[in-house]
Amino acid sequence: MVGRVHRPVGAGRGPAAREPTAGGVLRTGRTRRRVRGHRGPRPHDRVTPGHARRRRDGRRRLRPRPARRARTADHQGRTRHRRRLPDRRRVHVGAAPRGPLARHLGPDSDLGRCRGPEPVHAPGRVPVRARGGPARSAARRQPLAHPQARRRSPGAAVSARSGAPLEGVVVADLSRVLAGPLATSMLADLGATVIKVERPGTGDDTRQWGPPWTDDGTAAYFESANRTKRSIALDLRDADDLALAHTLVRRADVLVENFRTGALDRLGLGYAQVAPDNPGLVYCSITGFGSGAGADLPGYDFVVQAVGGLMSITGDPGGEPTKAGVALVDVLTGKDAVIGIMAALAERERSGRGQHVEVNLLSSLLGSLVNQASGYLTTGRAPGRMGNQHPSIAPYETLRCADGSLAVACGNDGQFARLCKGIGRPELADDPRFATNAARVAHRTELVTSLEEALAADTAAGWQQRLSDADVPVGEVGDVGTAFARARALGLDPTVEVGDGHPPQVRHPVTYSLSTPVTPTAPPRLGQHDDEIRRWLADETETP
Helix, strand or coil: CCCCCCCCCCCCCCHHHHCCCCCCCEECCCCCCCCCCCCCCCCCCCCCHHHEEECCCCCEEECCCCCCCCCCHHHCCCCCCCCCCCCCCEECCCCCCCCHHHHHHCCCCCCCCCCCCCCCCCCCCCCCCCCCCCCCCHHHHCCCCCCCCCCCCCCCCHHHCCCCCCCCCEEEEECCCCHHHHHHHHHHHCCCEEEEEECCCCCCHHHHCCCCECCCCCEHHHHCCCCCEEEEECCCCCHHHHHHHHHHHHHCCEEEECCCCCCCHHHCCCHHHHCCCCCCCEEEEEECCCCCCCCCCCCCHHHHHHHCCCHHHCCCCCCCCCCCCCCHHHHHHHHHHHHHHHHHHHHHHHHCCCEEEEEEHHHHHHHHCHHHHHHHHHHCCCCCCCCCCCCCCCCEEEEECCCCEEEEECCCHHHHHHHHHHCCCHHHHHCCCCCCHHHHHHCHHHHHHHHHHHHCCCCHHHHHHHHHHCCCCEEECCCHHHHHHHHHHCCCCCEECCCCCCCCEECCCCCCCCCCCCCCCCCCCCCCCHHHHHHHHHCCCCCC
């Protein structure tokens, strides 16, 4: 029976990790530095050399111990458990790898170098290794250095540090197409080292999903979800390549896969098979319809949009059910996967244990139907298509202007009154048919007719400027190009360069006051990092 299983924090092992060197020293792996004012954990023994005062003659004398408070009745019989600390071996920040790893990589390689401190633990939250848990050597746990890994001074103040929040986390990406690759791409943006495993010869399906194509012949679709990754081509039907995949999984912090249920089990890579050797692994499975009765159904975004009800509420009332313009279900599921992975990593910081995280396309879609799903569950009536109109708010739709369409989103009576005044029809706000939102929804046709008559006097751009100045939420209907132009005009800096001669990428959408996403690199060519990853994987010096 396994008790409290804790994953080692990544402290160094062996003599090399204990060698003091000149200059600043730093704990290896993910061992955290102390916060100023945090006294750190107390020793277990009642009196230790750490609690002794040193006299002037160099000898220690014992510090008197304060009297212990009497136990109350409700404390009788309780046992106080103390957490054991991880080893605090030290190495230089940026120090070159030693031993077999150094012989493989050479003196100039960034692979295996110590990358400096990561965010500290809150007091009392230091992850520890369980008694009898597998001790993982520094050589095994040392991740591939990220292309943009930051070298931080060991003396830098905690409040002044700025780095990628997932720096040092190794992700084995066994996913393909969009949901999984998008999730791992977001993890890479946050500093994780993502190793993408692809089939030799063809690679990820989306490498061929063009047009459009980049100048080097890669589909733009693939580019959208695979930047800042390292690619290794492994044939999982080949015994040697499969063994390398097993080694990668043993060294990883996170695994993301979207194989059909049971496929990885047949290769010995199922969660139950790999967890004993890597109890801290966060293993994320992405399926179309879950791992139960729908396990054998293929999961494609378009199919799930159809069966999941999204198409039934998208499109004009008299038209055909319509899919969204992007693979929205894949995108939602990829983001749900990131949420699950981050939550599991947070749990691992607390307990030291990894876990199996499962997401599926259908559940992510149902979770995104929000008010439409709630309306159905309340009334038992399935909602229908309303085009660009909102089922519960008016005006909340596109309205025709002199040269195009304007999206108008009046969520309350005050906004509607300002709209009426802005278009020169203030009397509409006092009309009993339009005085409240419920009345406007009931008389939507008459309302739209009156509003579009007034809006025909100017262009959509003209009305956007005028009504925005009046604090009315409106926007001219544009295209993807105008969307990027508007974002730039607003100072949002929506794109980022990933290398000379390569198309720009959409910037990571979240900003942070302390952490800094990495500067992305171009999506990898198929097998681009084969040699360096194979050298790293071959340097396993300890059996798990």
